[in-house]
Amino acid sequence: MDKLRCMEVMVAVVEAGSFAGAARQLNISAVMVGKHIQQLEAHLGARLLARSTRSRHSLSEVGAAFYEDSKRVLEQVRWAESAVERSRAAPQGLLRISAPITLGGQLIAPLVAQYLLQHEQVRVDLQLSDSVVDLAGDGIDAAVRIGQVVDEGLVARPLKPYRMVIAAAPAYLARHGQPRRAAELAQHSCLSHSVWQRRNEWTLFDGQEALRWPEVARFSCNQGDGLRTAALQGLGLIMQPEVLLADDLAAGRLVAVLQGSSPPPRPVHLLYAADRRQLPKLSRFIEHLVGALGS
Missing domain, CATH: 3.40.190.10 (Periplasmic binding protein-like II)
Known part of the structure; x- marks a missing residue:
């Protein structure tokens, strides 16, 4: 049972005054409206609607309380959805980045500063360490690493080699x-x-x-x-x-x-989890870093 959908149907019935009116509003059949209400009442173990006339329905006492709570829940859902849309339009929030000490201090930190100047609603916590961090366990959004990539189920974007x-x-x-x-x-x-x-x-x-x-x-x-x-x-x-x-x-x-004797360059990658790429604060940072340091 889709609880949110059933609550949405319940609110539509109350505000439209009938199953038929709710059906037109939601673009579904009146029979389907009735099924959603039946599922909800069975789940709650209480009668929410009572037929008052041939086609209109009235709220029971329990139904009235549930209706008010359902409206608040649906409003919170709409607010959350709009917040996601806003975040897609403008990157915002805390971005946590890990990088090696020297490479991070010399190259990554200046690029982070440039990124922050472009996106005023983003904050960055740049952690410089030569230790290998666990992105998921340490709450890191992206990490710059030197050396061959060990398959960790992460996306690895190549950057300029480390010479x-x-x-x-x-x-x-x-x-x-x-x-x-x-x-x-x-x-x-x-x-x-x-x-x-x-x-x-x-x-x-x-x-x-x-x-x-x-x-x-x-x-x-x-x-x-x-x-x-x-x-x-x-x-x-x-x-x-x-x-x-x-x-x-x-x-x-x-x-x-001894330029001919120097060690071979080591590869550098920007690593991040694929499912976090959709976050605007991270996707814009990836574009910024790869644009500046992409191989």
Whole structure:
């Protein structure tokens, strides 16, 4: 039994004054109107309508109370439906996004700011973490991830690949010379990301030989920006994401070296659940991000 439909028929009968009038209003047969009322009365175990004349019906005491409550329920349903329509026209509400720390801080955060300037009724909670989040369990609408996609039943939209750059300050290269092969890194002062020692290592190439970034470092840090600051002081060579070093490379504060030995780029994807794509706040964000960073 469709309870809302039965309530709608009940209200139409009361307001039209007869089954025939309700049938015309709802564009169904009078027989069908009667069936809906019978189903409702059987479900409730109470008589709602009493025939007062040959064709007109009057409300019982229980029916009068049910009629008033039904009108309120139907009004709430109409309000909810209109709210959905409004949200389709104008994105609104809270959007929760997850992204890796460096990529998120350098690229995603500025794009989120642009998106918010375009959609004033949306709020964004951007969570930067290199941990893999559970979208459904953590209440995340969309996540940007680096690396191959593990099938989680999510939609994966490709973004620009994540590239690494090996670089040093001109002052360091003036003192120690520029390495010509990846194997020479062992004789240089290399600044290391401490997380690489446990996971997420990058592979360099010296011709056909695969090499790792030197494990022994005078300075290590668990944040790329700390390594960048040390490199700008001339402390040594770093290998960090292109998005983090782009401005320094363009300004000459850092110089890229061993470009043929840099690790292969890793894929980046924007992930979200297919059933949430219809939310305007998310669909517009997807369009915005893919438009700016789509591969």
